[in-house]
Amino acid sequence: MRIGLLTEGGYPYLSGETRLWCDRLVRGLGQHEFEIYALSRTERQEDEGWLPLPPQVDRVRTAPLWTTEAATDGRTPYGRRARRRFADCYGDLAATLCAGGVGDPATTSTEGSALEADRFGNALYALAELARVEGGLPTALRSETAVRALERACRAPGARRAAREARVPDLLAVAAHLERALRPLSLDWYEDDALGAVDLCHAASGGAAALPGLLARHFFGVPLLVTEYGVRLRAHYLAAPDAPPAVRALLAAFHGRLAAETYGRAAAVTPGNAHARRWQERCGADRAKLRTVHPGMDAAPFTEIGEAPECADPGTVVWVGRVEPAKDLVCLLHAFAEVRAAEPGTRLRIVGTPAGAEGAAYLGHCRALAAQLFPDEAEGPHTVGDNPVSFEEVGGPELPTLADAYGSGAVTVLSSVVEGFPAGLVEAMFCARATVSTDVGAVVEVIGGTGLVVPPRNPRALAEACVALLRDPARRARLGAAARARALELFTVEQNTTAFHDLYLEIVSHTPVRRLVLDGAGEPVPFAAPAESHIPGRWAGPAPRAVPRGGPSWATGTTRTAGGFPAAEGA
Template sequence: MRIGLLTEGGYPYVNGEGGLWCDRLVRGLGQHEFDVYAFSRGEAQEDAGWVPLPPQVRRVRTAPLWTAEDDGVVYGRRARRRFSEHYGELAAALCAAPDAATPAADPATPAADSPAPEADRFTTALHGLAELAHDEGGLVAALRSETAVRALERACRAPGAQRAAREARVQDLLAVAAHLERALRPLSLDWYEEDGLGAVDLCHAAAGGAAALPGLLAHHFLGVPLLLTEYGVRLRTHYLTRPDAPPAVRSLLAAFHSRLAAETYRRAVFVTPGNTHARRWQERCGADRAKLRTVYPGLDATPFAEAGESPQSADPHTLVWAGRVEPAKDLVSLLHAFAAIRAEEPKTRLRIIGGPSGTEGAAYLGHCKALAAQLFPDEAAGPHAVGDNPVSFEEPGGPGSPADACADGAVTVLSSVVEGFPVGLIEAMLCGRATVSTDVGAVVEVIGGTGLVVPPRNPRALAEACVSLLRDPERRARLGAAARARALELFTVEQNISAFHGLYLQIVARTPVRRPALDGAGDPLPFASPAEARIPGHWTDPAPRAVPTWATDAPVPATETAR
């Protein structure tokens, strides 16, 4: 089959976020063809280039999200009226009071079977803007126009609008209009044609938000089914950003991203979170529980095989922490816990392996080094000589591999107060090492019963758990063996690829045939499509196929590479 892989700031760019699992997926499914539709996040990312692509990637089309040149399209009177109507409807849906499209109060509450009126209004306006963009050759200038700001202002001042929207100031309206212009840039692309996304059998969006928007339009206009994968819930990320924005800006942008996420969840055949923590967020944000299929990210177990098969190679007096250095990792609590550990086990050492994340991380790393020097001053006598501090800060990528770093320690420690999917813990599990972790994010789901879990921000509990494992080598060995077995069963590349391959087959099997199969001469192949594929029924999920009156000229600038 032919899969359209939709990404934002990830694959196939060298420094793309989350590009590794996409690359492993594409390479692992060599029997299929892939068309990659990618959004870039910056000029530096584009200049860095792409990763080497396997032969099954037949085409790559890219477009920047970080910039958009004025398309120079001048709307006539009818087009201006259409834009004002559709944009006004979109704004009205955002200004309306919350309904079923917004997150439910109880994460266990299932999503509604049919959309709420305002959600349907949002969807109709979104599709209307997309049709207008293709009919007129672009939407960028219109979204930046005074007409857009005026339509947004009318919606905010209309009866029934939310209080925060009614109190929006001019600068708030300008900020919201600018954000909507960036978010709606995918509507102006020329990807939604029969020779574009219409040529694929299914769209696989590697993230929500902008990456999923082309999949929504391909589904609506071309009947292409959509699979959505979210290893980080985009709506949750939006809620955690812009804390200092004015209330009107936060309210309107939250409404936009909430309705876009709800529409994506509603239209997708399946939604695949990377863990139960993300799955709960998706349910809270409107995803139907019946569509959810948890697919864990896969790690290559080969580099960890040697360490996993020789647990006796670990230093029985060494603790290892690995990851990005930032305040959320709470290394301060770890250092205080290590002070208590040293009081009980003086020979113990702590290796902190990781680089800082941005300027904030660099400042935090400096603070942690200063704290370590204060807690563990160099001693002229005792188990360590002068200048031999028991805490070492090491940059990643030094001598040895990540497997070597995990293998050197008897216990791997995670001290985070906020955590998504703890890849570092899985690496330690593949090495057969016992772990001590804080109860955050998906940690308990990953660890199961193969490690010790303590409350976050509790140095005493962290220290007691580490000491108990340092003093009991047999228990460490049992937990390490169980952890390796669990990781090999659940968190390998092979299980990830197998899960997605099965979902691809399920989706295609329940999707009606949209185009005839042709032979080498271009003639229809008799009996190429089974008769059952044209029989309506619940298993086929037939959707009316709208045929838009799109113009074929003046596409928005984008790049395409055919392989």
């Protein structure tokens, strides 16, 4: 079958959250054909290029979400009827964000606000239909008409308090955010030779990535599968903490409504863990549609370390990950001070690279704290010397690979205060290492009784758990062996691709045939497009083309072949 893989800020680019699991999924499902529809987040991401693509990827179409459009004079560049229709549709969408009693959109969706949910969906699809007819919406979404429609919704009787308190700068900020979020409505992907020709849309995340899937379902009846390993709505709630309350409330309402619409229209939703599943249920996802599919990770690089009988240094505690405040290395350093007092010969290896400028500043703070906690053992504030705490990166002479980092110690620690799916924890489990983790995100689900779990921001509990494992080699060995067995059973690439292959078949088997092939006399041709015509290699010959529906070309995206060059006509 032909799969339209929808991504935002990830695959096929070299950087991004979804690039690794999407690449493993596509390579593991060589019996299917894939078309990639990718939204990029930054110019730098596009300049970095793509990952090498396997032969089952027929086409890649990209569109930027980061471009700054030219300023307008505030007018909507449509005819009178189109302007009126845009104002009505945008006003209906804005009204659902300001509806009285909404508060948290997730709460209203679970309490049965079907009327507002339908109104939001109808306004969204009406805007998409207008975009197809008028050649896109970017200018209209940035116009004075949009801002005034948003203002009227905020001032309408019954609007909630946060919306009524919005001032002109707040309205401009919200309108600008909605324009960026709704840019996928103006793409040229919704044609018979694009998303209309795929058998299934698979969105690699919620939010903007799922929007093209919603429109493909609306225009062509293409079924939609949504996968979330990190819930997009949760990320929006945590974003922009310094924004005015009115801006935060209106944007939270929009993303909550969009999440509820996505979950409601999807044929199936696959959370990556129980933590994400609870978020989705809270936002209105039907339990009957939810199928937990754990991320697939490559266990091969960790096989040698995982099968080794002994660790390199039984007196070393290891932390591996991206250095950023959410990882709470400050708590880990204070906990290690207590570990060092109980076990004087213990060492701590912090292995990782800083995440951006904030991570670099946090790393400098942690280095200084390590020198303060162990002043008699350090040569200086930014040198390792004899300090029992070392800050290292993978790729050096002592730690050439990631597996060597986990293998360099007896206990692996996760000290985060915020975590989604702890991929580093799974890597440690592949290496058969005993783990001590904080109870955040999906940690308990991943560990499953094969490691010790303590409350976050509790240095004493973290230290006591580490000391307990350092003093008991037999227990470390038992937990490590159990952890490796659990990881190989639940978190490998093979189980991930098998689960999605089964889901693809199940969804398509319940979807009516949508493409009608006609002969020269205009009569339907039964079985003219057999399933095997899509097998890579095209041994069955080219499939007959579906009946064209026509429609204007209002492209704003880029079409490329799998090799990265502009696609030829009809590619």
